[in-house]
Amino acid sequence: MEGAKAAIARRRAAPGPDVISDLIRVRDGDRLSETELVTLVWQLVLGGQTPANLIANAVEALLAHPDQLAAPRADPDRLDLARDEAAHLGYAHGPHFCLGAWPARLQVRIALTALLRRSPGLAPAKTPERMPDPGTWRLASLPVVL
Ligand code: HEM
Numbered sequence: 001m002e003g004a005k006a007a008i009a010r011r012r013a014a015p016g017p018d019v020i021s022d023l024i025r026v027r028d029g030d031r032l033s034e035t036e037l038v039t040l041v042w043q044l045v046l047g048g049q050t051p052a053n054l055i056a057n058a059v060e061a062l063l064a065h066p067d068q069l070a071a072p073r074a075d076p077d078r079l080d081l082a083r084d085e086a087a088h089l090g091y092a093h094g095p096h097f098c099l100g101a102w103p104a105r106l107q108v109r110i111a112l113t114a115l116l117r118r119s120p121g122l123a124p125a126k127t128p129e130r131m132p133d134p135g136t137w138r139l140a141s142l143p144v145v146l
Contacts, residue, residue: 008020
């Protein structure tokens with residue numbers, strides 16, 4: 001939050017062609033409260049970390065279910081990438097739908113495709129470690145053999 005406040009103060013003093021300056025213009029035109037402005041900027045920064053968590057979580061899930069890399073199967077209790085796409089709330093819903101959903105999806109798709117293409121023998125090296133975090137589901141480490 002302190003970082004978000006500092007970034008806002010910098011752009012207020014010297015606005016530029018960036019999303020924070022645009023948000024400040026809206027805020028100062030009275031369409032956002034200061035709290036909304038600060039939390040939006042904070043979420044933009046935090047959002048930068050979430051695709052990295054998702055990529056590591058996806059690699060962990062794929063390594064734990066190698067059948068999904070070989071021949072996807074339909075079974076409600078299994079990770080099943082071939083299942084019909086159902087609506088989900090991963091990026092929320094409604095007016096606060098994630099601003100970064102599309103870049104996040106693209107980033108994850110590119111990272112996983114490149115990793116699996118370059119390392120077709122990708123395999124777990126040790127048991128992954130989870131990082132306790134009340135806000136996100138993240139790994140502290142995911143040792144693999146490339
Ligand atoms: C796997 C990646 C991501 C997931 C799962 C995710 C998930 C979410 C969720 C659930 C919300 C709604 C939060 C709420 O209602 O309180 C949200 C909001 C938001 N996300 Fe993401 N996000 C991701 C990536 C990103 C990225 C990459 C960015 C920016 C570059 C971003 C920026 C934002 C912003 C600014 C909001 C607030 C939108 C608003 O309140 O109008 N997110 N995200």
